[in-house]
Amino acid sequence: MNARDSILARVREALRGGSSGHPSESETPLADGSGEVRQFLPKVPSDFAGQVALFAERSESLKTEFLSCADEAAASEQLKRLSDREGWESIAFPVDSEIRALLANVSIAKLEVSRSTVKTDLEKVSAGITGCDALIAQTGSVLLTATSGGGRALSVLPVHHVVIAAASQLVPDLPAAFELLERKYAPNFPSFMTFITGPSRTGDIERVLVLGAHGPRKLTVMMVGGQADSPEARPQ
């Protein structure tokens, strides 16, 4: 018998032993565990403006830089300011993406990431710019996949990660983010999906918070469109 069969056989044999009737076994129903998971998780305002405010508040406590831009022209302007402020020398973004157009004002070396990109080159750029699948108000997270994020390395290897998101991509909470993933991709999910919640960090030395442990030291999220007074900015 191979290991697979013997492990499965042991599992089945063990489970035939049944429940002990011990109170910790939840065959005895746990009285308060029913209902929607959403109702247990941290509360999220139901209106768009409230969700933006929550995302901004979470970003601040996570040390994520959150910038709201009225439209693409403003976003383009914002990227130029960011580049000047940070003194970027080079940037990387996914090949054939709409991000190129936003970077028209930024005249520094540009690396369009494709299959032939060398990892050591990517490691040296000043910033990696990607899109995303969603922003999550509840946790201040960015949901990104190998598809939306230009592969796996672009969003983690450069020292600064900039995310460009449309306001319509803001979802209230984690259950909504998973619903979105299923709707958008199932059953052909990208091979890599990640929830990014703030810049890379560690507390491994005396529990002191240090940013930029192995991933980006800086995370900037730019939300484009969807000012609270323009309802058409939220097509859903």
Next chain:
Amino acid sequence: MPSAASNFNTDATRMVADLGHRQMVQQSLSGYQKARSSNANRFQDWESARSRAAVIKDEAIRHLDRYLEQFEEKLVARGAKVFWANDATEARAYILDLARAKQARAIVKSKTMVSEEIHLNEALEKAGFQVVESDLGEFIVQLRHEPPYHIVFPAMHLTRGQISDLFQQKLGAEATSDPEALTMTARKALRQAYLAADIGITGANFAVAETGMISITENEGNARLTSGLPKTHVVLLGIEKILPRLADLSLFLPMLATAGTGQQLTCYNSLVGGPRGAEEIDGPEEMHVILLDNGRTRLLADAEQRDALRCIRCGACLNVCPIFRNVGGHAYGTTYQGPIGSVITPHLRGLQSWQHLSQASSLCGACTETCPVKIDLHHHLLQNRRNAVAEKGSPFQQLGFKAFAFVVNRPRLFAFAIRTMKCLSPLQRLFNATPADPVWYWTKTRELPSFARKSFRDLWKQRTS
């Protein structure tokens, strides 16, 4: 070789006397406690979340065979290879063969307790492969040739000074007392490791059956680099990591972060479901997933303690445990420390050799109260004690209990025994807490309670007459 129990006694006695160490551990855990409780309070209903998490994990465990098959089927369909390992030897052999086949010059690893459990690093190094731990805490303890001190905070027992000395010695770094500078030293050293490595080895916090994906929770980004950059990604996980559905993560990710580190969500929660897809820019060419039993089915067969397989390795029970907080993580001598380690180690490595850990408990129940998946930890410690005696009690113990039963079942004899002991107690006082004390085993570390002036039986007699 001294037994695990006598090592534990020696090490625990030494650590308890080390006041500096105790103060440091308790100080770093007090910050965790505050962050944790403020994040648990953000939940609209933390208690219901715990109950639901327990129910979901139980569902996964009750149908473990089916979910494991589903997990494998989905992963294989996307081009990953799945290998089943009965025990540590088989898991190690698979990884060694793979490293040889790939002619790996360098291997980078992110934090996985299962690799500690199977002593993977030693095996790889012995076979001539260079392995680098990439989690900062793990990197530090690897340089010190030490096991992790805590399943979540591997280097929490070290001061910045000790780490600075270590980096000076091993990496040629400058002396510093700045945790940020120390972190950057490690960052620089490890960058090269990621870029050079042929194989990346990670663990998994969850295995999603529905979609055939592993989920990795981390803060540093080292697991993303380890799983994403090398050509071959190896995942090592215990068969109990299964979750039925993808959507279950919307509950488990924030619960693991809250219970584990006091964060609402850790920095990166990544799902990996195969090697690079046909349309994708980058990612490994191969993904190998190793499903390890190594004693877990033995725990599954114990219906009374099976709920311990719900464990998500958050470390919360260690953080609140008065024993852990005083003896520290290394005294246990186990891969998994604290209450959960004391509960499961006897199942993984043998009851008689590891039951002593179940004795080292005040049974205060703080672990059970804090556990996010409601494992009945402190009762399991009690059950381990019972099982150990039932299986093979010492003759002294058995004789003692027989004598006790004989006496308490005979009221006159019992009354006589109490009176005698009461008469002899002034004599005991003379030798109290000295080696000449007949109850020295007790009094060397504790107070012996004194007899009440009147026994309950006397009082009862007075009252009814």
